[in-house]
Amino acid sequence: MCKSLFDHIEKFTTLNPTEIDKLESVLNLSRIKKKEHVLKEGQICNTIYFVVKGCMRQYIINSRGTEQTLQFAIENWWITDYLSYHNHVPSSFYLQAVENTEVIAIEKNALEALLIEIPSLERYFRIVSEKTFGAMQMRIKYLFTMSAEERYHHFNDHFPEFVQRVPQYMIASYLDFSAEFMSKIRAGKI
């Protein structure tokens, strides 16, 4: 189950056998049931999660009292609340499994100690974080520049499987339009 994580790390850096053993000793394999939370608003986030199989999401409850998805994480993505993790402040977010999901969880204390020991791991997390930040910059660009219809088609073109897999209301909120608009556009009425 850890193979996918080690394969992902190999894309960016190399760990020697001793480092692999040390990393393995802090990995916690976990199955999260569909709709189960690993973090709720107000809790301190002390864990990061790597999705092995399935899908997690980060969401908020907006001023109308409805859930709004800010981020999805499918296979080979990390998900956490970095602000809560680093600043030790209560989280503003919920982290939840969208499907039955297998994750590798790493606790902050164990990870931060290991990162000091293994520079290649610092490198891996630095590059992954910078690339994820770059993807987030593009996401804000799309939110600002594309119409709702364009955002839907762009998302559907890039992640066709994903659109089949995840409940429509979650994708609608991720793309910042209503579930009604989503139904119409999927029915070809827009």
Added chain:
Amino acid sequence: MCKSLFDHIEKFTTLNPTEIDKLESVLNLSRIKKKEHVLKEGQICNTIYFVVKGCMRQYIINSRGTEQTLQFAIENWWITDYLSYHNHVPSSFYLQAVENTEVIAIEKNALEALLIEIPSLERYFRIVSEKTFGAMQMRIKYLFTMSAEERYHHFNDHFPEFVQRVPQYMIASYLDFSAEFMSKIRAGKI
């Protein structure tokens, strides 16, 4: 001029004198004139910038042909296009000085080589990147959950000096509302 960078690094990690010398050898001090660009859409981004004094911004030109600011960087912030930097693809963004600005620029090739040599620097950039990503998650939350009026007051409460310093139309686009709305709210008409 490099003192502010070394002070910032000290907040997260420690460099020994040899490492400080090596880092200094790749730093390029530069003065960017107000409105001057260091990156334009379509160019490959091979540099990261640390703001010593002044203000930089990242913006796009939206579908109405107007500039929309996605990010500001004031003193002690890094700014770059990480997607272009890591994937070697043309940038979707402009990076421009909002005021006459002093930056420390580091070229990608020199930095990436140095990061392999100096694990503490990997650590520094990893933590800074994760914290910036966390701040971006909050930014998306605010865009999704606050009204335009709430976003203005929140920004004004947290960065009162900044609101005085930066042209209003840039802040308006950053907060995703019109310059007209900005004028009205500042005049107390909303």
